[in-house]
Amino acid sequence: MQSFLSSRPTTEIAAALLGKQLRLQTASGPLTAWITETEAYLGANDAGAHAYQNHQTARNRVLWQPAGTIYIYQMRALYLLNLVTQVAGTPECVLIRGIEPASGVEQMQHNRPVPLANLTNGPGKLMQALGLDKTLNGQPLQKATLSLDLDHVRQPRQIIKSPRIGIVNKAEWTSAPLRFYVAGNPFVSKIGRKTIDSHTHGWQ
DNA sequence: AAAGTGATTGTCT
DNA sequence: GACAATCACTTTC
Numbered sequence: 001m002q003s004f005l006s007s008r009p010t011t012e013i014a015a016a017l018l019g020k021q022l023r024l025q026t027a028s029g030p031l032t033a034w035i036t037e038t039e040a041y042l043g044a045n046d047a048g049a050h051a052y053q054n055h056q057t058a059r060n061r062v063l064w065q066p067a068g069t070i071y072i073y074q075m076r077a078l079y080l081l082n083l084v085t086q087v088a089g090t091p092e093c094v095l096i097r098g099i100e101p102a103s104g105v106e107q108m109q110h111n112r113p114v115p116l117a118n119l120t121n122g123p124g125k126l127m128q129a130l131g132l133d134k135t136l137n138g139q140p141l142q143k144a145t146l147s148l149d150l151d152h153v154r155q156p157r158q159i160i161k162s163p164r165i166g167i168v169n170k171a172e173w174t175s176a177p178l179r180f181y182v183a184g185n186p187f188v189s190k191i192g193r194k195t196i197d198s199h200t201h202g203w204q
Numbered sequence: 205a206a207a208g209t210g211a212t213t214g215t216c217t
Numbered sequence: 218g219a220c221a222a223t224c225a226c227t228t229t230c
Contacts, residue, residue, distance in 0.1 A: 076223055
């Protein structure tokens with residue numbers, strides 16, 4: 001898992017995470033979901049990243065930890081989940097922006113009581129559905145209740161690249177194609193109903 | 205369907 | 218005191 005998150009550029013990792021399974025152990029059983037949407041954040045050179053110019057603060061310091069470290073920070077009243085990539089000292093990460101529930105959907109809907117179509121199609125929404133706050137920040141995936149399952153995977157039929165969401169006034173970094181999502185999947189933020197493939201959800 | 209607005213709350217200067 | 222890797226709701230086309 002550590003090598004999956006460090007053996008190639010972070011952009012490639014962000015794309016390769018699509019279809020991998022996220023697993024959370026809870027008191028009422030496991031919650032699992034396939035990753036449908038990600039964004040790459042490229043560290044010191046990336047004007048849209050928290051680690052831009054290697055500026056370290058209390059909030060972002062776990063970005064300098066090794067691949068597999070969980071980085072969770074608060075945005076307004078919500079929490080956002082990132083997975084740190086690359087070796088220690090290289091502050092890159094991937095933001096998880098969408099997941100498709102696989103098991104434990106009832107628990108997720110209890111945590112976030114909205115229609116299924118609106119349950120996990122956004123970075124703050126999916127954390128509410130999983131019932132997570134920033135407690136896991138700084139923990140390695142290998143030891144946390146949250147983990148990456150590289151064995152139970154689905155294959156995206158097509159991966160779409162686009163600019164990242166919410167990155168404004170950051171010159172070329174605003175339009176850089178660093179967001180990746182499964183074409184046709186309904187659990188992706190800001191996608192039109194027309195583009196959804198309700199039969200396959202974009203999986204092969 | 206798209207664009208605009210206000211809520212919300214910690215973080216950083 | 219300004220601002221943010223969002224969300225839900227309203228307005229408008």
